[in-house]
Structure formats: C-alpha cells, structure tokens
Amino acid sequence: MPAPLQQIRFCTSADGVRIAYATSGTGPPLVKVGTWMTHVELDWESSVWRHWLRELSRDHTFLRYDARGCGLSDREVPELSLDAWVRDLETVVDAAGIERFPLLGLSQGCAIAIAYAVPDVEFRTPLLYKLVRHPIMLGFLLAFWGTPDMTAGHLLFAVMTTGYIRVALQFEERDLIKLFGMAYEEYRRRVPMIIPFLPKR
Secondary structure (H helix, E strand, C coil): CCCCCEEEEEEECCCCCEEEEEEECCCCEEEECCCCCCCCCCHHHCCCCHHHHHHHCCCCEEEEECCCCCCCCCCCCCCCCHHHHHHHHHHHHHHHCCCCCCEECCCCHHHHHHHHHCCCCCCCCCHHHHCCCCHHHHHHHHHHHCCCCCCHHHHHHHHHHHHHHHHHHHHHHHHHHHHHCHHHHHHHHHCCCCCCCCCCC
C-alpha cells in the first residue's frame, strides 16, 4: 500500500497568528491537538514520527497542526496561553471544514483538548492518578530505561526523551493549573509529579 500524501495549508487565528496545518489520509476525521516542538513538514519524514503519522492516516483523514511559535506557524506571537491554544484549535478545525471529530491530545495537547471539548470540566483523579500526576509519562520512562541491553544509542535516546518529558511536563502543569485552578494546586501538594512516594513538587 503506498504511503499517504499530506497537504499543508495555513489559516489565521483570531489574534492574527498564522497557523500551519496538515491533512493526510482519507476516512473519518481525527484531529491531533498542537503541542510544542512540532513541524508539520519535517515530522512527516522524521524517523521518530513518520510511522505514527502514516498509520494514523491509514483509516482517517488525519489533521494536525503546528502550535503557535512552532514549526511552520508564526514564531513571533502576541500570546502563549491555554485560551490562545484553544482558539487556534478552533481556527484549524473551522478552516478544515470539519464539525464532529475525535481529538488526540498528547502532552500539553491533553489540557487543550479538554478545554476545547468540555469547557467546564470537573477535576478528577481516577486510578493511578492517585499515586502520581502523570502516570502515562511514568510508563514511558519505565519503557525507555527498562531495557536489558542498554546500548549507547538507547542511552542517548533515553536521556534526551527524559529531558523532553521533564520540560514538557512543566508546560502541561502550568496549563492544568490554568484549567482547574485551586483544585489542581491542592492536588499538586498531595501527589508527586511522576515518581510515586517521592516528595511532592
């Protein structure tokens, strides 16, 4: 089966920021919420992201975009906030002409997806979220570091990805505080970020 092609387009958010978005594949829509450090053109050929993007495009019209300040979107922007990111998501889906769609929210995209889909969401802590604030990231770290054969290449990958996760979580925490306010602040005081039973930070 030939690899799907992608089309890159641009739209303009409410505050004049130009947002780059890409569509690929055919079928029902699937929208990946923008996060930092993306590039819709370069990620398509990246050995890290290429297989994910093509697989997600196999049975869907897959739509993704570069968040403001990243990739092909405008780099100099008047505002970086949860509200601005939600408006950008609204702008992209309107420009693409889709109305009903599932959202794929990774990293800070999770908070943006929640704010877009359920503006007055209630803060809850199911299952593993009672032990750590970011159990999915804990799972990633266990997978990255839990190899029986730690080659130099794998070690470099694990170190770089751990650094990325650590930085990305700071942005996500900031967005979650904006979204949930005091409820999330109190949760931060009770529950460690990523390693169970460590002091809370």
